[in-house]
Amino acid sequence: MVNPILDPTGGAARVREDVLLATPRARLQGATIGLLENTKQNASLFLDELGKLLVDRYGAVGVVARTKQAFALPVPDDLLEELATTCQAVVTGVGDCGSCSGSAVADGVAFERRGIPAAVICSDAFTVTADAMAVVKGAKGYRYATTAHPVAVLTPDQVRTRAEQALPQVVALLTGGAIGGGG
Amino acid sequence: MTPDPDVAQAAIEYCYDQGWSDGLPLVPASRPLVDAFLATTTRPPEEVIGRNVQVDRECTVELAAINAAMAGCRPEYFPVVLAAWEALIRDRAAGGGGWQSTSGPAPLIVVNGPVRARLGFNCGVGVFGPGFRPNATVARAIGLIVRNVYGIVPQVLEQATQGLPGRWSICVGENEEESPWPPLAVDAGLPEDTSAVSAMLLRTCEFVDNRHTQDPEQVLWDLADTISRTGSLIFRDTSAGVVFGPEHAGLLAKSGYRRADVQSWLVEHCGRTRADLRRAGKNGVGENNVRYADAATDRDEEFERILPSPQHVPVIVAGSRNAAMSMVVRVFGLWSGQAVAVQLPDM
Numbered sequence: 202m203v204n205p206i207l208d209p210t211g212g213a214a215r216v217r218e219d220v221l222l223a224t225p226r227a228r229l230q231g232a233t234i235g236l237l238e239n240t241k242q243n244a245s246l247f248l249d250e251l252g253k254l255l256v257d258r259y260g261a262v263g264v265v266a267r268t269k270q271a272f273a274l275p276v277p278d279d280l281l282e283e284l285a286t287t288c289q290a291v292v293t294g295v296g297d298c299g300s301c302s303g304s305a306v307a308d309g310v311a312f313e314r315r316g317i318p319a320a321v322i323c324s325d326a327f328t329v330t331a332d333a334m335a336v337v338k339g340a341k342g343y344r345y346a347t348t349a350h351p352v353a354v355l356t357p358d359q360v361r362t363r364a365e366q367a368l369p370q371v372v373a374l375l376t377g378g379a380i381g382g383g384g
Numbered sequence: 385m386t387p388d389p390d391v392a393q394a395a396i397e398y399c400y401d402q403g404w405s406d407g408l409p410l411v412p413a414s415r416p417l418v419d420a421f422l423a424t425t426t427r428p429p430e431e432v433i434g435r436n437v438q439v440d441r442e443c444t445v446e447l448a449a450i451n452a453a454m455a456g457c458r459p460e461y462f463p464v465v466l467a468a469w470e471a472l473i474r475d476r477a478a479g480g481g482g483w484q485s486t487s488g489p490a491p492l493i494v495v496n497g498p499v500r501a502r503l504g505f506n507c508g509v510g511v512f513g514p515g516f517r518p519n520a521t522v523a524r525a526i527g528l529i530v531r532n533v534y535g536i537v538p539q540v541l542e543q544a545t546q547g548l549p550g551r552w553s554i555c556v557g558e559n560e561e562e563s564p565w566p567p568l569a570v571d572a573g574l575p576e577d578t579s580a581v582s583a584m585l586l587r588t589c590e591f592v593d594n595r596h597t598q599d600p601e602q603v604l605w606d607l608a609d610t611i612s613r614t615g616s617l618i619f620r621d622t623s624a625g626v627v628f629g630p631e632h633a634g635l636l637a638k639s640g641y642r643r644a645d646v647q648s649w650l651v652e653h654c655g656r657t658r659a660d661l662r663r664a665g666k667n668g669v670g671e672n673n674v675r676y677a678d679a680a681t682d683r684d685e686e687f688e689r690i691l692p693s694p695q696h697v698p699v700i701v702a703g704s705r706n707a708a709m710s711m712v713v714r715v716f717g718l719w720s721g722q723a724v725a726v727q728l729p730d731m
Contacts, residue, residue, distance in 0.1 A: 204414035206395060209404050209450045209532040211441070240672045273481020275437055299543030300481025304438055330484070333540045337439050353674075 221310065221340050227290035227318040227375040230260035235288035235317075237280070239272040239305065242353035243360050244295040247322065250364035251292055251371055259372065269293075269308070273300035276308045285315045290375045294322030296345075297352045302327030303334030306345060310338045320374040322367060326350035346370035404454065404532055406524065406552060413453040420459040421449035424729050425466060433466065434473055436534045438481065439541065443469070443533045448525075451532055455525035461503060461518055464581060465525045467726040468493045468555075471583035472526065474724070477717025482585050483536045488544025489585035489716040490551040491526055492625075494700055496569035497579035499726050500557040507557030509704040511627075512550070512589070512711070519555040527552025548588050556702045562630035563701035564637030569723035571643060579726040584625070584698065585716035587616065594632070595708035600639040603632055603708075604649050610712045611654045612690065614664040620673045622690050623715035624654070625698035630705040647694035654691050659684040695721050 234255050236248040252264035265287050291312045296302030302323045309321035323331045325347045335343035346367050395412035429446035452465045472478045495505050506516035536542045560567045569580035594606045611624040661667040668678030691697050698719045
């Protein structure tokens with residue numbers, strides 16, 4: 202009689218199988234855009250710039266800008282609910298650290314599940330974490346916009362350039378699909 | 385006759401193959417071994433003792449016991465592991481993404497009270513290790529719980545830029561017997577002679593070797609110089625504890641310094657001029673409290689204190705009285721100021 206070796210992990214992670222993406226996708230013309238920044242250096246300016254570009258070039262009517270104070274933790278329910286009821290699309294980030302990159306993706310998934318198309322922005326140094334968090338949240342293959350690392354060190358003008366560069370990805374995510382396979 | 389090494393090796397390799405190891409061999413945990421751990425606590429195996437909302441995972445008493453067993457703990461250490469885990473739950477940075485952070489912080493676990501002698505925690509010579517099973521394995525158990533139960537694995541959900549030497553291995557017994565001050569846990573509000581654990585996250589440790597003065601202020605200035613480096617400043621403020629060697633602590637106490645006096649002195653004297661901060665690109669402070677390079681030179685002469693409160697300066701006594709050295713420990717976030725009593729079974 203041999204004793205089995207016990208598993209220290211508690212078994213496989215719970216994986217949600219429910220519908221992931223908000224449908225229909227966003228129509229930017231006339232939309233109010235939620236901007237959820239996470240306090241990371243330059244995140245606020247990055248999202249503000251994207252908001253302006255979405256208003257100026259895509260006909261969005263305005264933005265609701267909010268701050269997630271605890272960048273590593275999920276967006277609080279009341280904040281999620283506020284943005285979900287006042288906005289037709291949400292942009293969130295910048296995932297520019299070990300914990301906030303995954304957290305930004307988790308928030309994007311949460312908004313999608315709440316029926317609000319979302320675009321998450323992560324720096325390209327954290328794609329492994331971002332992808333791993335998507336799997337944890339049952340959203341394998343979740344797409345997000347990337348910007349080159351680092352973000353924190355950029356000047357305001359450089360941040361504006363980055364926002365301009367990220368704009369096509371953000372628009373595609375909000376109006377098209379945010380999951381692999383063209384979904 | 386010794387136990388069968390071939391069987392032991394096969395079991396160790398099995399654990400490696402499952403991805404459970406922190407790099408070193410694990411003790412394969414069997415049901416009878418884990419039951420011996422569970423017998424040291426009145427808490428039921430299914431009780432949830434930690435929840436990581438980011439990754440949707442929960443830690444139960446049972447899972448903590450399996451990981452503690454695998455870390456090499458003896459069953460009787462388990463109440464200390466549970467208290468250390470609880471102390472870390474109360475640490476804001478640990479709950480707020482610390483385990484995934486680019487800073488890769490290491491828990492500093494401080495043990496107080498009779499449990500130190502009963503279980504053999506090192507409090508003296510070589511207190512930061514290695515060589516002592518309780519110190520080494522209790523700290524390791526915490527690391528295995530984070531890895532295995534929360535699934536926060538290096539290079540995936542754990543993104544330490546460089547990490548730091550000693551992560552998951554820093555556990556010290558406070559040298560209460562040679563400390564001139566009350567135990568840390570007593571200052572944190574627990575009754576005397578309580579076995580207890582305090583915990584905080586560290587970004588690094590740095591020694592201060594000062595054995596040729598009898599002037600307590602000179603020792604404090606030496607500590608202040610190390611604490612006041614610009615390198616650790618990211619935000620407006622920082623935290624830095626001191627693990628005093630008993631000789632420095634004794635010198636200070638002989639001159640009338642209580643723990644609170646030491647904390648106040650350091651709060652008052654640690655900091656840099658704005659010119660120094662400007663040179664390092666850290667003189668500006670944004671609305672998000674993050675430091676940045678500001679070109680303004682008008683307030684260059686101003687001295688900026690960097691430790692705003694005694695809670696930013698935990699003071700601990702550990703190590704040997706064989707030389708006048710102390711260790712500055714750079715705290716990630718802010719010490720909770722709390723100690724958690726160890727729930728010991730009747731023995």
